[in-house]
């Protein structure tokens with residue numbers, strides 16, 4: 001009975017911390033997943049209705065060089081590793097042209113942590129291209145994306161306030177998944193023990209800096225890398241706290257299911273079950289504020305899109321018609337027309353959006369003045385995405 005009251009409260013408003021911890025720690029026999037999901041759906045439907053958004057994107061892995069070694073990562077490379085690659089300016093431009101032709105509206109710029117801190121050859125390559133730092137190169141890349149009619153969203157690992165400020169005028173939004181608020185996971189033998197930028201305090205500092213700069217921000221939790229149930233709730237509460245304390249700037253939180261990749265230290269670690277994932281999504285919806293979307297990547301859910309919808313997601317994140325998910329190789333994004341049909345069958349409307357959610361575009365101060373002229377043309381191109389989907393159906 002006690003749990004029923006807590007679940008009902010979460011359907012109306014964000015759970016307070018004691019309620020979140022109680023529900024997060026409860027066993028499925030005491031708090032059935034179906035009950036959590038029903039409350040999360042009720043919150044989602046009341047706030048977002050039946051529209052489920054996604055961002056038509058091109059994934060641009062500016063460099064996969066990274067100074068960190070996360071035990072689950074299939075993306076990172078050192079310079080001599082097979083597949084190590086930094087996109088050259090002409091390669092970047094060519095991919096933008098393809099993206100534009102394929103109907104992409106978002107340019108996702110993604111890379112490893114601070115490669116220039118450890119790789120001299122990479123520093124020299126940037127200098128040969130005329131750039132003093134990774135952030136300098138990213139600013140150039142983002143400006144090229146804007147010129148090509150795409151809106152950049154940059155996820156470059158931990159950045160300083162000055163680096164965020166430098167990238168703000170050329171990015172519609174930016175992101176950094178908190179992943180976990182647990183510093184314990186940085187301990188010896190745990191997934192972040194060789195990843196200096198995965199210290200939660202550093203990542204929360206960047207969240208706070210982004211809030212002060214009024215940058216529409218994407219955070220996220222990584223589900224199933226060894227965190228406890230309590231730590232999972234602490235992560236959601238930490239994101240909520242920094243969102244509330246620094247201007248309400250977190251526009252979406254990704255609930256990302258750990259997937260084991262061959263060749264990584266966690267290749268044989270158990271993956272979270274579909275039920276674990278559904279509970280994590282539902283809990284996120286019940287804890288986070290109403291102006292924060294709960295996002296889950298559809299390519300990590302197996303064939304079960306309905307399970308994501310049932311658990312309360314209102315956003316499916318970036319989906320690319322052109323490029324693979326370089327972070328999760330082997331997990332292809334679904335075909336848009338088929339995804340739209342699956343959502344329609346479940347009573348939802350799949351709706352393309354910009355990388356800045358419209359409720360943030362409408363809020364004072366969240367669109368850098370230099371960026372404002374690019375939004376209307378990008379919105380018009382979202383209409384083309386809808387038209388192409390209708391033709392493909």
Ligand code: SF4
Nearest residue numbers: 066068070073076112
């Ligand atoms: S997850 Fe990110 S920080 Fe960690 S090793 Fe991979 S690219 Fe580097």
